[in-house]
Amino acid sequence: MLEIRLKGLEETEKFGIKLGEVLQSGDIVCLNGELGAGKTTLTKSIGKGLGVEEYITSPTFALINEYEGRVRVYHFDVYRLENVDELYDLGFDEYFYGNGVSIVEWAEKIEKLLPKERIIINIDKGKTLDERIIVITGEGNRYKEIIKELNID
Template sequence: MSNTIIVKSRGIEHTGEIAGIFAEILKPGDAISLEGELGAGKTVFVKGIVRSLGYHGHVTSPTFILAHEYKTETPIFHLDCFRLRNEKDFLSIGFDDYLSGNNILLVEWGNVISEYFDGWAWKVKFYFNQEDDNSRTIEFIPCNIPIDNEEIVRMRQAMINLK
């Protein structure tokens, strides 16, 4: 059995619910790569995570300013690497500063920086579904986490129960 978890979201609200389940297993120090085409649901997913962890302010993609901070019990930093083109760009945003063991790091377009950073706890990939404009397939790929990890087992069951 693979430790990858694949879920089909029926729309924006459902993506938020899925993100809420995922948020339950996040812990300080986790860096999450969010990958997918423009409009695939990455920012909607971030909104679901930060809402479920207690932040009720405005959530937008930090495309032009590169980073947002959401003040929750565990601080959340939301980065967007879409505009980064090389290692110099990557280093210029002070990425290491966000890697404190005291916060959660959510990185849209994390695949753009994978050549320079490989410390992901999870990669979450978003795919459009051809049969329905509102639905998405979301693939959760744990990195360096054993297949029998209790959190993965619990999350897999919660996703099954959500369907």
């Protein structure tokens, strides 16, 4: 587990870019946190680190957006998901087990469908408006490698 306190939007962006730079094809990043915690903001920064030049928006109504970067980025937002059949209809497993990086907002809603090896980021609001507390957990060798590369002193 790694806990990081980000004191503002600039630190959040730097963290997201750094995370994006270490992510590789096949990685799955699960973002959890209440409304307004900063899941989409963090996703935008991760996208920058992955080389995405296109403006990243929340796929709240589309369920998934795809972006080109140094690897393909699949951005899921399952907040409005009414049942998991919608994900089956999309062929979600092709994304999760494909050649891109999957970023899933509200991942706790589909936890049973997610591969065991994944990076889980819980975002909590801090004491100030822009402060965020990031707790990173996960399973598997990639999670351990990413934690090692992200360990910020």
